[in-house]
Amino acid sequence: MEHSLGEDSIPGSGSFDKSRVLNVKPLRSLVPVFPSAPNGSSFSTPQGGAPFVCATPSGPFPNGACPFFPFFTSDSQRPPEQNTSAAANQGGPFGFSNPISNAVPINSFRTPTPTRAGRAQQHTGVANGDTGSGSSRRVTRSRAQTEDGYSENQNQVSEYYGTDGTEVEERGKVGRPKRKAQKRISGGGGKHANVPSDADIDMVVDKIQTSFNDKFGQTEGDRASVEYLTMMYDLFRRRVLQADDLKDAVPGLSRRPDLRAGTLFLNKGIRANSKKRIGTVPGVEVGDIFFFRMELCLVGLHAPSMAGIDYMGIKNTGEEEPLAVSIVSSGGYEDYAEDPDVLIYSGQGGVNRRDKELSDQKLERGNLALEKSTHRANDVRVIRGVKDLSTVSGKIYVYDGLYRINESWTEKAKNGCSVFKYKLVRMPGQPEAFRIWKSIEQWKGGATSRVGVILPDLTSGEEKLPVSLVNDVDDEKGPAHFTYTSILKYSNPINSTVPSSGCVCIGGCLSGNSNCPCLEKNKGSLPYTANGLIVSQKSLLHECGASCQCPPNCKNRVSQSGLKFHLEVFKTKDRGWGLRSWDPIRAGAFICEYAGEVISPSKIDKFGVDTDDDYTFDATRNSQPLGVLPGEPDEAPKIPFPLVISAKYAGNVARFMNHSCSPNVLWQPISRENKNESDIHIAFYAVRHIPPMTELTYDYGIISQDDADQRKKKCLCGSSRCRGFFYQ
């Protein structure tokens, strides 16, 4: 199926479909950039075609662009080591005799209009009118490269000069000013005491801006800043969503917290990599996942908020030409995207959004840039949309690394209009990304089986979903014996100080219901978004419980719904057994609770079982809150008694989560309404979006007692901010 689809799209390949061939017109043919597709691609590339014959169906290239490319060097001339991810990380294309300036501030491709861009100039001090065609004042400068290819621009001054010739600061930390005032119904939130007003929202952004600049004001883009940025974005988005949920929905007024949060961030300059560039984006890793187009924009991966092709003007010898820098393939057009290393991408246009008239695609904008990039063989970042039924949009964006355009052509679509097609081939040596998704799809469908599976379900049916036990690194057959339980067991009931009778929300607790005692305990608002994401970390989160009359699917029972992701317990290389997920996990999602037996801290002292018990959760330790917006009350976990859980003999998946000094999972104490008994649980939520097969880790916290040294272990988390040790 895949095969025939692929061949259908390739002129000159094996199968011969007359009706198709008649419709296929080669845009041009040239010596393939790659002698053969890497990694055994199922695609065959036409070999030995006429070199550099340019035959566009729509006539000569506009703008005097030359179809011949003197900078193009043949593949054999390229240094072999550049065919690696290290080369891919250099950030620039090879095959050019001259290094090209490949970082340009977004919003500065062309001469700005005096209206909007002029305003931006005024506010930001960025003179960005000179990077367009005919520019002669741009100063190119080779960037210092670190070992992993990230540019070291800690003290980077502007690469650009102002229109008057004076040098201007361009940190990219200040975005363009607000254009139009947002169309919002103001005052709509006044009904409830704790509804954040628009002014409150603005204040939060200001604090995020300050916090972001304090932490990363000197960096243009690195892993830590990108992680912080994406984490803050979704935290803020969830906060805006919560505020919207509390307001009465206004029919017709679309609720787009993703856009609102994104716009506010961009306007405040809360973004990474504001310079457009070819190749790798500092701080963004192959395999990173995103849930909104705005996120791609914020981290500097792909600037347009909707368009699938991002491009920039590159001047090499006199003529400036547009080159593609990144594309998003997410199902809007008929792309062929089954092969993990090859992507047949459709050009843009041909569809009128208003009247839905169809027409031939034109060789302009993104299509022209892709065409130029085909000749120039520059790296193009590829973001693939993958199907995901858990999201409302139905897809997740996966950054799949650098590709190069191998060839291009036009073909007639079913509707008779001509469409541009571009064949992109993945650069070898990059970490797996989309390929992992394809593998998991096959594991789940049973088409292929996961290598190294010891047990398909170590919970023996205790959980709703199976948890695989996998070892693909050595011979160990599994962790020491334990009993799987999904329950937290209180051996000695601890009397609660505050008895509660729960709520009577028969249809489930609704955000905005000021009569619900459970919501009141959470300062008046539902602590989760409507789709079950935690809004922010709290000292104690109050869920509905046994004494509540709301149904099990109540929005305030998120941590009681069991596993929602297919997890696997796997053998790590150097840290024993660990936990990871086959499914993507979005920021704020509930992962699991910590099951086991509640033990009293005094008990472990007396019996001395603490030091050899690797499977405890100790809520009395100190740790940094991770899911809190700057400026919000930053309270430590507040549990009415010193809670310690042992999962040595009985526990769930949580016992396998390792420590990290920069974790992707946070823990949160949950109180469930249960009359006179304390029903405190520990629940884990994703700090940020977690790609499939990424190890799940949380911060074990700091012990301040005297006996701390007994539990001190060398930390192997590998984070750049590693403390060097952790407490077992």
Next chain:
DNA sequence: ACTGATCAGTTGTAT
């Protein structure tokens, strides 16, 4: 529960 249609909304680029 899915699917398609509809529509407000955003960005960078082009005129």
Next chain:
DNA sequence: ACAACTGATCAGTGA
């Protein structure tokens, strides 16, 4: 001003 592979919502269909 405009194009653009958004994303939320709502009506309709279906088990």
